[in-house]
Amino acid sequence: GQQVMQIPQYQHVQEGEDFTTYCNSSTTLSNIQWYKQRPGGHPVFLIQLVKSGEVKKQKILTFQFGEAKKNSSLHITATQTTDVGTYFCAGNNAGNMLTFGGGTRLMVKP
Amino acid sequence: DAGITQSPRHKVTETGTPVTLRCHQTENHRYMYWYRQDPGHGLRLIHYSYGVKDTDKGEVSDGYSVSRSKTEDFLLTLESATSSQTSVYFCAITATGTNSPLHFGNGTRLTVT
Numbered sequence: 001g002q003q004v005m006q007i008p009q010y011q012h013v014q015e016g017e018d019f020t021t022y023c024n025s026s027t028t029l030s031n032i033q034w035y036k037q038r039p040g041g042h043p044v045f046l047i048q049l050v051k052s053g054e055v056k057k058q059k060i061l062t063f064q065f066g067e068a069k070k071n072s073s074l075h076i077t078a079t080q081t082t083d084v085g086t087y088f089c090a091g092n093n094a095g096n097m098l099t100f101g102g103g104t105r106l107m108v109k110p
Numbered sequence: 111d112a113g114i115t116q117s118p119r120h121k122v123t124e125t126g127t128p129v130t131l132r133c134h135q136t137e138n139h140r141y142m143y144w145y146r147q148d149p150g151h152g153l154r155l156i157h158y159s160y161g162v163k164d165t166d167k168g169e170v171s172d173g174y175s176v177s178r179s180k181t182e183d184f185l186l187t188l189e190s191a192t193s194s195q196t197s198v199y200f201c202a203i204t205a206t207g208t209n210s211p212l213h214f215g216n217g218t219r220l221t222v223t
Contacts, residue, residue: 004152006152009150030209031209033211033212035212041216042200042214042215042216042217043153043200043212043214044214045211045212045213048211088152088153090153090212092208092209096208097155097158097168097169097208098155098208098212100145100152100153100154101152102150102151102152103152
């Protein structure tokens with residue numbers, strides 16, 4: 001079945017440093033979604049990418065969808081302590097349920 | 111946040127007992143989902159519903175059953191709880207299926223002793 005791998009599993013950064021998490025699928029995806037979960041909270045939708053090679057920005061967050069639609073990344077420029085949490089990617093191919101990656105837990109040292 | 115309420119928020123139960131978790135939504139969304147979250151595994155789909163009395167299995171459905179008698183309520187039942195079912199359970203809803211964003215409830219932390 002479809003598998004979605006996410007790396008790294010954990011990342012410690014100093015406040016102000018950049019952060020990137022990578023998502024790789026075993027199959028071509030029709031779309032990919034990104035979620036953020038604060039400690040003790042629930043996942044919250046951030047963005048959806050649909051087109052091959054698509055790049056979207058939300059303030060300091062940059063999201064990319066690979067040309068082959070099998071990988072994606074989330075990049076945070078100059079992290080802040082408010083960025084702590086776990087970031088999940090989730091992808092599906094047409095008609096199937098979303099498959100979530102294992103998440104990347106971001107910790108930011110002030 | 112979308113109007114999704116999960117109950118209870120926390121539950122401790124003994125092995126072998128039945129447990130029912132409830133998800134209630136006020137958004138009138140057609141699709142409802144139950145996920146479990148465990149360290150290192152992300153979120154895994156247990157069961158989902160695409161309408162009243164229409165349900166289907168997800169990737170980790172063994173040991174779980176669901177029911178949806180009304181649009182707003184989706185129940186998850188563990189017929190005989192096991193320690194491997196200790197987890198955080200999230201309910202989610204969408205209006206038009208998984209090509210649209212999931213909106214999650216606050217979760218239920220279940221401990222099976």
